[in-house]
Amino acid sequence: MIRPATPEDVPAISRLIRALAEYEKLTHEVVLDESLLRDHLFGSRPYAEALIAEEEDGTPVGFALFFHNYSTFLTRPGLYLEDVFVLPDYRGRGHGKALLAAVARIAVERKCGRLEWAVLDWNEPAIRFYKSFGGKPMDEWTVYRLTGHALELLARDGVQ
Structure with a gap:
């Protein structure tokens, strides 16, 4: 079952985020x-x-976290899927596809022009999963990121 998260789910979401970081070998971040x-x-x-994705007994086993972005070319909002994760022991039961389908329904209901997400290059199981329902890699794009000191320096001085 897929349902919207509530404030009471924050501890479960936190556990799932930590499990995702462990799976992605990024716990240090x-x-x-x-x-x-x-x-x-x-x-x-x-x-x-x-x-939240739940088992029949109500156990949270996965989550999707998303937010709006905007396409100037389409002049429409979009959704960016920051995280989608199902605990390894619960994969293969349809939770991941159900989470993505629920986010896609939200995007369609809100008249979004696109749903986007990123995947680590080495995560072949996820890449196969995304391609299985029509997800397309945007190979011509490279993601850039500013964090920490570089972000603060640019905000303060306009230069790095």
């Missing part, structure tokens, strides 16, 4: 703060939304 996550998902100005 996690500085997760549950109070910030709660505020960013359910506060006065939510920055993102989340869905």
Whole structure:
């Protein structure tokens, strides 16, 4: 079953985020703060939304976290899927596809022009999964990122 996350799900979402980081070999990058996550998902100005995948007994086994972006070329909003993850022991039961289908339905209901996400180059199981329902790699694009000191320096001085 897929359902919208509630504030009570924040501890479960936190556990799933940590499990995702472990799967992606990125635990060293996690500085997760549950109070910030709660505020960013359910506060006065939510920055993102989340869905929960549950087993029949109500056990949370996966999640999808997404937010709006905007396409100037399409002059329409889009959804960016930041994370979609199902615990390894629960894969192959349809939870991942159900999460993605639920996010796709939200995108269609909101008249979004696209649904986008990123995948690590080495994650062949995920790449096969995404391609199985028509996901297309955007090979001509390279993601750039500013964080930490570089972000602060650019914001302050306009130069690096």
